[in-house]
Amino acid sequence: MPEQSNDYRVVVFGAGGVGKSSLVLRFVKGTFRDTYIPTVEDTYRQVISCDKSVCTLQITDTTGSHQFPAMQRLSISKGHAFILVYSITSKQSLEELKPIYQQVLAIKGNVEAIPIMLVGNKSDETQREVETKDGEAQANQWKCAFMETSAKTNHNVTELFQELLNLDKKRNMSLNIDGKRSGKQSRAERLKGKCSVM
Amino acid sequence: MFLTASISGFAFDSIQVEQRVEPAKRAAQILHKKLLSCMQSQPGLEAERRMKKLPLMLLSISMAESLKDFDAESSIRRVLEMCCFMEKMLANMLADFEMKVEKEVLEPLNKLSEDDLPEILKNKKQFAKLTTDWSNDQYSADLYHFATKEDDYANYFIRLLELQAEYHKQSHEFLDRNINELKESHSQKGESWTALSLSKKKVYGEPLLSHLSQSEQEIATPIQECIYMLLRTGMKEEGLFRLAAAASVVKRLKTCLDQGTVDHSEFSIDPHAVAGALKCYLRELPEPLMTSELYNDWFKAAGEKELTEKLQQFRVLLKKLPPENYNNLRYLVQFLSLLSEQQAVNKMTPSNIAIVLGPNLLWPRAEGEAALFDMASASSVQVVMVIEPLIQYSSSLFPEGINTLLASGL
Numbered sequence: 001m002p003e004q005s006n007d008y009r010v011v012v013f014g015a016g017g018v019g020k021s022s023l024v025l026r027f028v029k030g031t032f033r034d035t036y037i038p039t040v041e042d043t044y045r046q047v048i049s050c051d052k053s054v055c056t057l058q059i060t061d062t063t064g065s066h067q068f069p070a071m072q073r074l075s076i077s078k079g080h081a082f083i084l085v086y087s088i089t090s091k092q093s094l095e096e097l098k099p100i101y102q103q104v105l106a107i108k109g110n111v112e113a114i115p116i117m118l119v120g121n122k123s124d125e126t127q128r129e130v131e132t133k134d135g136e137a138q139a140n141q142w143k144c145a146f147m148e149t150s151a152k153t154n155h156n157v158t159e160l161f162q163e164l165l166n167l168d169k170k171r172n173m174s175l176n177i178d179g180k181r182s183g184k185q186s187r188a189e190r191l192k193g194k195c196s197v198m
Numbered sequence: 199m200f201l202t203a204s205i206s207g208f209a210f211d212s213i214q215v216e217q218r219v220e221p222a223k224r225a226a227q228i229l230h231k232k233l234l235s236c237m238q239s240q241p242g243l244e245a246e247r248r249m250k251k252l253p254l255m256l257l258s259i260s261m262a263e264s265l266k267d268f269d270a271e272s273s274i275r276r277v278l279e280m281c282c283f284m285e286k287m288l289a290n291m292l293a294d295f296e297m298k299v300e301k302e303v304l305e306p307l308n309k310l311s312e313d314d315l316p317e318i319l320k321n322k323k324q325f326a327k328l329t330t331d332w333s334n335d336q337y338s339a340d341l342y343h344f345a346t347k348e349d350d351y352a353n354y355f356i357r358l359l360e361l362q363a364e365y366h367k368q369s370h371e372f373l374d375r376n377i378n379e380l381k382e383s384h385s386q387k388g389e390s391w392t393a394l395s396l397s398k399k400k401v402y403g404e405p406l407l408s409h410l411s412q413s414e415q416e417i418a419t420p421i422q423e424c425i426y427m428l429l430r431t432g433m434k435e436e437g438l439f440r441l442a443a444a445a446s447v448v449k450r451l452k453t454c455l456d457q458g459t460v461d462h463s464e465f466s467i468d469p470h471a472v473a474g475a476l477k478c479y480l481r482e483l484p485e486p487l488m489t490s491e492l493y494n495d496w497f498k499a500a501g502e503k504e505l506t507e508k509l510q511q512f513r514v515l516l517k518k519l520p521p522e523n524y525n526n527l528r529y530l531v532q533f534l535s536l537l538s539e540q541q542a543v544n545k546m547t548p549s550n551i552a553i554v555l556g557p558n559l560l561w562p563r564a565e566g567e568a569a570l571f572d573m574a575s576a577s578s579v580q581v582v583m584v585i586e587p588l589i590q591y592s593s594s595l596f597p598e599g600i601n602t603l604l605a606s607g608l
Contacts (some may be wrong), residue, residue: 015441015442016437016440016441016442016554017437017440017441036545036550037549037550037553038440038550038553039553040553040578040582041578041579063554063578064440064442065439065440065553065554067364068557068578071578081361090441092443092444093442094440095307095444095445097447098373191319194597
C-alpha cells in the first residue's frame with residue numbers, strides 16, 4: 001500500500017497517442033495543444049480539498065510509447081487511483097489497456113477498493129472504432145467506472161477527475177478547495193447519461 | 199489277420215506306390231538342384247562365413263564404408279548407419295533361413311534322390327531279377343517304408359514354404375519395426391535440426407554480436423527487415439513508433455524474424471506492428487545498442503552546451519562503439535533521419551522519435567530493481583537529449599553516407 005501522505009496520486013495510463021497528456025493538460029491548465037509531442041513522463045500537481053483540509057493531487061502522465069514493466073510497476077505501486085485512457089478511434093488502444101489493468105490487479109490485489117476510471121477519449125472524433133457500449137462493457141467487466149471524454153472540446157474532463165476522486169470512499173475529496181461539496185449534486189445531475197459508475 | 203489284410207492292402211497299393219518312386223526320385227533330384235540354385239549362400243558353410251558372402255552382406259559392408267565419408271551430423275550418415283545394420287540383420291536372417299532350408303529341405307531331398315529312392319529302385323531291380331522271398335520282403339518293406347514316408351516327403355515342400363514364410367515374416371517384422379524407428383529418429387532428427395537451426399537463428403534477446411556472426415550479416419535481421427518494410431509503407435504513417443500496434447501481429451512478426459522468414463507483403467500493411475517489432479528487438483537486446491559501457495559518456499556528451507563540441511564528443515563515442523554496434527546504430531539512425539524528413543506528414547520529429555524510441559537504445563544497467571525504477575524514469579528523459587541530436591545531425595555524425603543496404607532499400 002502507498003504510504004498515507006498528503007499527496008493523492010493519480011496515474012494516467014494508456015497507449016501512445018490516445019490523449020493522456022491532452023486530458024491532463026486540459027484539466028490542469030485548461031488548454032488544448034494541437035501539437036504532436038509524445039510524453040516521456042510528466043507529473044502535475046494541484047491542490048484539492050480532502051477531508052475538510054487540503055492535499056495535493058499529483059497526476060502522473062505516463063508514456064504510452066514504451067512500456068517498461070519496471071516503470072509501470074513503480075507507477076502502479078505508488079498510485080492511489082488510475083485513469084485508463086483509450087481512444088474511441090482505436091480499438092487497439094482499448095486492447096492495450098488490458099495488460100495494464102492486469103498489472104494493476106496484480107499489484108493492488110483487490111481493485112474494487114481502488115478508484116479506476118476507464119476513459120474513452122476523443123469523443124469529438126467521428127471515425128469511431130469503439131462504441132460507447134463496448135467501453136461500458138469493458139468497465140463492467142473490470143468493475144471500474146467509465147466515461148467518454150474529449151480533451152479537445154473539454155467534454156467531461158473536469159468531471160472525469162472529480163468522479164475519480166469520488167470513487168475513493170476512504171477520503172472525502174473535492175476539486176473545489178473551498179471545501180464546499182455543494183456543486184457535487186448538480187454535477188452529478190449534469191453527468192447523467194455521460195458517466196456511468198459501475 | 200492284420201498282416202494279411204495289410205499285405206493284401208499293400209499289394210493293392212504297392213503297384214501304385216511303386217509307380218511313385220521313380221517320379222519321386224526325379225522330383226527330389228531336380229527340385230533339389232533348382233532349390234539349390236535359389237540359395238544365395240554357399241551350402242555347407244557355417245553360418246558366419248555363409249553370411250559374409252551374401253550379396254546383402256556386401257551391400258551392408260558398402261554402406262558401412264560409404265557412411266564414413268559423412269560428418270556425424272549428416273542425416274544421410276545417420277540413415278546409412280541404420281540401413282547398414284538392418285541389411286546385415288537381413289543377411290543374417292537370410293543365412294539362417296538358407297541353413298534351415300538346407301538342413302530341413304535340401305538335405306532330405308538330396309538323401310531321397312541320391313540314397314533312399316535309388317536304394318528302393320535298386321531293390322526293385324533285384325526283386326525283378328531274383329524274386330526271392332528276401333528281396334521280395336526287402337522290396338516290399340522299402341515300398342512300405344516309402345508309402346509311409348510319402349507324406350513326410352511331401353512335407354519337405356510344405357516345410358520349404360513354411361521356412362520361406364517364417365523367413366519373410368521375420369524379415370518383414372524386423373524391417374517394419376526398424377523402419378518405423380528409423381523414420382521416427384530421422385524425422386526427430388529433422389525436427390531437432392529445424393529446432394537447432396531455429397535456435398541458431400533466434401534473434402530476439404540474443405547478443406547482437408552472436409546474432410551477426412551466426413547470420414553472417416552486417417545488420418541485424420530485425421533492424422534490416424523492419425526498416426526495409428517501413429521504408430516502403432511506413433514513412434508517412436502518423437505516429438510511427440509512437441502508436442501501439444496489435445500485440446498479436448507484433449508477436450507473429452517477432453516469431454517470423456526469429457525464424458528468418460518474413461512475408462514482407464503480410465506485415466508491410468501494418469507499419470505500426472513493424473515499428474513495434476523493431477522497438478522490441480532493440481529493447482530485448484541483452485545490452486543496449488549504444489552500450490552500457492558508454493551509458494554515462496553519452497549523457498555527459500549530450501549535456502555539452504556547445505553544439506560543435508557536443509557533436510565532436512558524439513563522434514568520439516561513436517568511434518568507441520564496437521564496429522557491430524556502430525554499423526547497426528548508423529543504419530538505424532540514418533533511417534530515423536529519413537523518417538523525420540517526413541515529419542510534416544508523420545509528425546515524427548527527431549525529438550518525437552527520440553522520446554518514443556530513445557529508451558530502447560540506451561538504458562541503465564540494472565543494479566537492483568529499486569535503482570532501476572528511478573534511473574529508468576530519469577534516463578528516459580535524459581536519453582532524448584542524446585538521441586535527438588543523433589538523428590538531427592545524422593549526416594554529419596555518420597560521414598560514410600547512407601548505408602548502401604539502406605540506400606538499396608530506398
